[in-house]
Amino acid sequence: MTLWLWLLLSCVLAYAWKLVGYLLPASLLRNPRMSRIAGTMTIGLLASLTVLNTVASGQSLTLDARLGALAAAAVALWFRAPFLMVVLAGAGAAAGLRLLGWN
Amino acid sequence: MRLAQSPAVRVGLSISIATGLYGVSFGALSVTSGLDFWQTMALSLLLFSGGSQFAFIGVVAGGGSGVAAMSAATLLGMRNGIYGMQLNALLQPRGWRRFAAAHVTIDESTATSTGQTDPAEQRRGFWTAGIGIFVLWNLFTAVGALAGAALGDPKQWGLDGAAVAAFLGLLWPRLKGREPAAIAVVCAVATVLAVPVVPAGVPILVAAAVAAAVGWFSHGRTDEGLEPDVDPYADQHRGHESRRSPGEAS
Numbered sequence: 001m002t003l004w005l006w007l008l009l010s011c012v013l014a015y016a017w018k019l020v021g022y023l024l025p026a027s028l029l030r031n032p033r034m035s036r037i038a039g040t041m042t043i044g045l046l047a048s049l050t051v052l053n054t055v056a057s058g059q060s061l062t063l064d065a066r067l068g069a070l071a072a073a074a075v076a077l078w079f080r081a082p083f084l085m086v087v088l089a090g091a092g093a094a095a096g097l098r099l100l101g102w103n
Numbered sequence: 104m105r106l107a108q109s110p111a112v113r114v115g116l117s118i119s120i121a122t123g124l125y126g127v128s129f130g131a132l133s134v135t136s137g138l139d140f141w142q143t144m145a146l147s148l149l150l151f152s153g154g155s156q157f158a159f160i161g162v163v164a165g166g167g168s169g170v171a172a173m174s175a176a177t178l179l180g181m182r183n184g185i186y187g188m189q190l191n192a193l194l195q196p197r198g199w200r201r202f203a204a205a206h207v208t209i210d211e212s213t214a215t216s217t218g219q220t221d222p223a224e225q226r227r228g229f230w231t232a233g234i235g236i237f238v239l240w241n242l243f244t245a246v247g248a249l250a251g252a253a254l255g256d257p258k259q260w261g262l263d264g265a266a267v268a269a270f271l272g273l274l275w276p277r278l279k280g281r282e283p284a285a286i287a288v289v290c291a292v293a294t295v296l297a298v299p300v301v302p303a304g305v306p307i308l309v310a311a312a313v314a315a316a317v318g319w320f321s322h323g324r325t326d327e328g329l330e331p332d333v334d335p336y337a338d339q340h341r342g343h344e345s346r347r348s349p350g351e352a353s
Contacts, residue, residue: 007145007159010172014176015149018186018187018208021188021205024188040314040315040318040321041178042181042277043314045158046270047274047291048291050270051294057165061298065261070267070268072264073267074271077272082121087265087269088268090265091264091265095260095264
């Protein structure tokens with residue numbers, strides 16, 4: 001039940017972020033430090049989420065088939081595959097490696 | 104101008120289909136991360152921001168607490184506030200339209216709109232992409248959530264690998280030049296170092312703090328990292344403004 005609470009609060013805050021942009025004066029947009037922090041934080045969060053989903057299992061670090069998924073996705077992105085193809089490449093690599101016996 | 108002849112409407116529709124389709128992977132990943140069908144739908148209907156939604160279920164899947172999931176999703180939604188300011192200046196929606204516009208303000212609708220030069224086309228592009236993606240994203244989230252529950256062990260199908268690929272796919276287009284790549288590496292290392300010593304869900308907040316500090320003290324491009332998840336004009340840009348690999352200088 002508490003997950004519902006945090007989930008709905010996330011939805012409220014997400015909408016608040018969006019709406020605040022429409023309500024604030026546009027002059028704030030010209031504050032370069034604010035938009036720069038928004039940019040670096042987006043990169044940092046996505047990098048963190050990528051790594052977490054690849055090597056973290058709770059509080060320990062493990063190297064398993066997800067590493068193959070990361071490599072496959074990188075190759076697909078390098079060759080400019082569409083997003084859906086990249087996701088399928090990651091899933092395929094992880095599933096394939098497990099089929100071959102690498103957890 | 105007839106709607107079918109509007110270039111912004113055509114771009115908006117194609118980006119709607121491309122983006123809407125990967126709602127399937129969100130739906131499937133969400134139910135296998137431990138959320139139920141309605142929690143999954145609530146995220147797509149009410150939160151409606153792909154990166155934040157993936158962040159929320161990513162933290163939950165890793166065993167993180169609800170508050171950590173909320174923090175990650177909220178921090179990742181920050182850039183939508185910047186988009187809101189841009190679009191407010193560009194489209195100047197009034198009355199109830201402003202509240203509707205805020206809800207469909209995401210990477211793709213912003214990119215579709217700001218890619219146009221004519222004000223009427225900017226408006227058409229925004230609403231076509233915003234509403235189109237909202238409808239299809241929710242439709243395909245439901246499909247993915249229903250199919251995901253019937254799949255059995257998600258690892259067998261490599262769904263955890265799909266999550267890894269999805270996050271890398273969202274990060275990749277932002278790594279133009281040396282500095283964004285360096286920020287990504289520093290935050291990745293901070294995450295790995297933090298995992299064994301802090302509770303699950305907190306490493307991502309450590310990375311966010313590191314990234315914010317870098318943004319506060321450094322002097323790079325101000326729009327760094329704010330590129331859309333999917334570039335609707337990729338075909339037109341190809342050739343003269345192709346995506347650079349992380350190793351090459353900008």
